[in-house]
Amino acid sequence: MLQLILGGARSGKSRLAEQIAKDSGLAVVYIATAQALDEEMQQRIEHHRQQRPEHWQVCEEPIYLAEQILQLDQPNQLILVDCLTLWLSNLLLAEDINLQQQQMQKLFDILPQLQSRIILVSNETGLGVVPMGEISRRFVDEAGRLHQTLGQLAQKVVFCVAGFPMILKDEK
Secondary structure: OEEEEEEOOOOOHHHHHHHHHHHOOOEEEEEEOOOOOOHHHHHHHHHHHHHOOOOOEEEEOOOOHHHHHHHHOOOOEEEEEEOHHHHHHHHHOOOOOOHHHHHHHHHHHHHHHOOOEEEEEEEOOOOOOOOOOHHHHHHHHHHHHHHHHHHHHOOEEEEEEOOEEEEEEEOO
């Protein structure tokens, strides 16, 4: 089963994903996509570390997400990826201009074949005004395309607001 959990910053999306993982009864692998490039991001990463159970396996993968998921995939397991928009940022800022499309396509291709239960967490960025800068507009556009495709692939899509989950799609 593939589940996509969307929401704004501090919407409760990560907490919801982590609670679903805890309640699943499965072995959990947490894939973190953030890179601690500054002190503020280091603090955010540390906050997330403190929220997770210590027995979860944690992998850090800022770029090659599909390959990491394939390597970890196995039955009776849940893989939680947090967060896709940080992953997308890493791809957009990479020197190779083709990397983003290649990596997104690889992710789309592998998701339907996986044995693990998958939870993908991402920031919904398309609810505000259109950003002024070119890279910001590109980020919002690419995040929207990513979410639309994943929403079609996922069996369940949840949108979090103020800590409350709203079910957008549920194919049981």
